[in-house]
Amino acid sequence: MKGSAALVFREIQSTRKNQEIVMNGVHAVRSAAHAPKVEIANVELFYGTYKALHEISLSIPSREVTAFIGPSGCGKSTLLRTINRMNDLIEGVKLTGSIRLDGVDVYAPHIDLIELRKRVGMVFQKSNPFPKSIFDNVAYGPRIHGSRDRDYLQETVRQSLIRADLWREVKDRLHTSALDLSGGQQQRLCIARALAVNPEVLLMDEPASALDPRSTSKIEDLIGELRSDYTIVIVTHNMQQAARVSDTTAFFYEGRLVEHGVTKELFTKPKEKQTEDYITGRFG
Amino acid sequence: MEATTISDPRSHTSRAWAPAKKRPLLARPVTERIFLLLARGIISLALLTLVALIADVAMDGMERLTWNFFVNFPSRKAENAGILAAWTGSLWLLLLTIMIALPIGVGAAVYLEEYGRRSFGTKVIEVCIANLAGVPSVIYGILGLQVFVRALSFERSLLSGALTLALLVLPIIIMASREALRTVPKGYREGALALGATKWQTTWTQVLPVAIPGIATGCILAFSRAIGETAPLITLGALTYVAQVPDSVFSPFTALPIQAFNWLSRPQPEFHTNAAAAITVLLAFMIMLNIVAILIRNRYQKRQR
Numbered sequence: 001m002k003g004s005a006a007l008v009f010r011e012i013q014s015t016r017k018n019q020e021i022v023m024n025g026v027h028a029v030r031s032a033a034h035a036p037k038v039e040i041a042n043v044e045l046f047y048g049t050y051k052a053l054h055e056i057s058l059s060i061p062s063r064e065v066t067a068f069i070g071p072s073g074c075g076k077s078t079l080l081r082t083i084n085r086m087n088d089l090i091e092g093v094k095l096t097g098s099i100r101l102d103g104v105d106v107y108a109p110h111i112d113l114i115e116l117r118k119r120v121g122m123v124f125q126k127s128n129p130f131p132k133s134i135f136d137n138v139a140y141g142p143r144i145h146g147s148r149d150r151d152y153l154q155e156t157v158r159q160s161l162i163r164a165d166l167w168r169e170v171k172d173r174l175h176t177s178a179l180d181l182s183g184g185q186q187q188r189l190c191i192a193r194a195l196a197v198n199p200e201v202l203l204m205d206e207p208a209s210a211l212d213p214r215s216t217s218k219i220e221d222l223i224g225e226l227r228s229d230y231t232i233v234i235v236t237h238n239m240q241q242a243a244r245v246s247d248t249t250a251f252f253y254e255g256r257l258v259e260h261g262v263t264k265e266l267f268t269k270p271k272e273k274q275t276e277d278y279i280t281g282r283f284g
Numbered sequence: 285m286e287a288t289t290i291s292d293p294r295s296h297t298s299r300a301w302a303p304a305k306k307r308p309l310l311a312r313p314v315t316e317r318i319f320l321l322l323a324r325g326i327i328s329l330a331l332l333t334l335v336a337l338i339a340d341v342a343m344d345g346m347e348r349l350t351w352n353f354f355v356n357f358p359s360r361k362a363e364n365a366g367i368l369a370a371w372t373g374s375l376w377l378l379l380l381t382i383m384i385a386l387p388i389g390v391g392a393a394v395y396l397e398e399y400g401r402r403s404f405g406t407k408v409i410e411v412c413i414a415n416l417a418g419v420p421s422v423i424y425g426i427l428g429l430q431v432f433v434r435a436l437s438f439e440r441s442l443l444s445g446a447l448t449l450a451l452l453v454l455p456i457i458i459m460a461s462r463e464a465l466r467t468v469p470k471g472y473r474e475g476a477l478a479l480g481a482t483k484w485q486t487t488w489t490q491v492l493p494v495a496i497p498g499i500a501t502g503c504i505l506a507f508s509r510a511i512g513e514t515a516p517l518i519t520l521g522a523l524t525y526v527a528q529v530p531d532s533v534f535s536p537f538t539a540l541p542i543q544a545f546n547w548l549s550r551p552q553p554e555f556h557t558n559a560a561a562a563i564t565v566l567l568a569f570m571i572m573l574n575i576v577a578i579l580i581r582n583r584y585q586k587r588q589r
Contacts, residue, residue, distance in 0.1 A: 089477065091402060114482060117479065140489075
């Protein structure tokens with residue numbers, strides 16, 4: 001149901017994605033059948049004594065795009081980073097509640113963080129290519145996980161770059177520095193790098209907020225193409241972007257989940273006053 | 285004030301918001317020029333002092349800087365005396381000190397920056413390291429004498445000397461390496477960890493390579509200090525007359541600064557010439573080390589482009 005509603009919305013919204021609409025029929029059938037990929041239950045998070053997330057419960061459907069929206073400091077990035085446990089890096093962070101990936105609590109003791117992060121890839125707000133060649137950037141993930149075979153690495157790099165829609169632009173200069181790429185290309189390289197370890201979930205923390213409109217629309221197109229194979233969670237400031245790319249949207253305010261629902265409904269018929277105020281631009 | 289008196293027929297500006305008079309494009313403010321002159325003056329003063337020092341020493345020692353000076357052992361006759369034992373001793377000392385201090389120092393820095401949690405313990409360690417960097421080098425000599433020469437009975441060997449010098453430069457290496465590690469952008473660490481890299485893989489493949497230019501520069505400066513140190517080695521009881529090239533870490537040794545110090549303390553002026561020559565060699569060696577530091581830095585920075 002959710003999927004098909006989103007589909008209708010998508011067709012109304014995106015006139016430039018003509019070719020994709022043909023494929024959307026498939027999505028609708030598939031989405032409906034998928035169980036939640038990530039289930040967030042009663043999550044509370046503290047930075048020291050400051051409570052950043054309040055009682056958040058939310059399920060993220062498999063192979064759909066879920067958008068987290070809300071004003072700065074509302075906790076949407078924090079919540080995103082709990083899914084692959086990147087918050088563990090920050091000292092003084094405490095979390096209660098549970099986050100289940102395919103039914104397994106990722107905060108349970110003896111969870112293999114490496115395996116978790118292999119399954120849950122991440123793209124950051126500020127593109128962060130390593131100061132290495134384009135090839136070495138994409139091959140980094142497979143290499144640290146033990147792949148040494150040249151042919152395999154080459155094929156993985158090629159496939160990942162194709163998926164990230166960067167192959168055509170860089171195929172002749174794979175061994176030049178990734179830092180020479182433009183901002184938008186660097187961000188797509190980071191996406192390719194995340195794809196190279198074959199994740200199931202892709203977390204994107206405002207992936208286009210530092211990019212110009214052209215690069216932004218490329219990233220958005222890319223998200224549209226990736227949604228059939230990956231569960232994507234995207235944090236964004238930009239409500240039009242959330243409306244364009246996502247199937248479901250969650251609106252956060254001051255560390256609380258205010259409303260969560262099918263993107264089209266949330267944007268056209270918000271149930272909560274706060275949501276309506278935010279999406280109509282009255283605050284935030 | 286002047287701006288308001290300009291009479292432009294097209295201008296309807298009232299005095300109240302007349303635009304400020306524009307400065308000529310080329311001229312710089314006076315203060316800027318004064319500061320530039322001052323800065324240039326200071327840097328030339330520093331460079332001139334250095335050049336004068338090197339020139340003076342080099343001229344004093346020039347007549348003794350022959351091939352024989354490098355291949356002869358010390359002698360009672362100043363014109364026959366050479367620095368073979370001293371420069372080989374210095375080279376051994378340097379290599380041993382690097383081998384001991386570099387892994388420990390960089391390792392400690394990696395621990396403190398990448399692994400250590402901000403706890404009371406690490407804060408205490410930080411304060412201790414900062415203080416150790418300021419301890420006079422003689423104190424390290426006394427420590428070395430007690431611990432390495434006597435307690436561990438390494439005798440007055442190269443090993444004792446190198447261990448003492450390693451202790452001396454460790455705080456500097458740790459602080460320089462931490463500084464270098466701190467400049468590595470957070471994005472590299474996050475990027476690697478988010479791909480499922482372990483902390484060790486992240487440090488080894490992303491953080492350290494980026495930090496190497498900074499670490500190398502800091503370390504080489506520290507080692508060029510070690511190579512010029514005299515006091516701790518004399519406290520340690522390093523010999524001044526050595527007529528053999530060291531052949532193991534347990535060999536007795538002498539070093540260039542000790543040799544120079546020894547020659548200077550003799551009454552005969554011919555030996556003072558020897559001292560000047562030895563110091564010239566030491567200075568040349570230190571300048572070479574610094575050039576190596578710059579080359580390493582440039583090489584790695586280029587590789588990261």
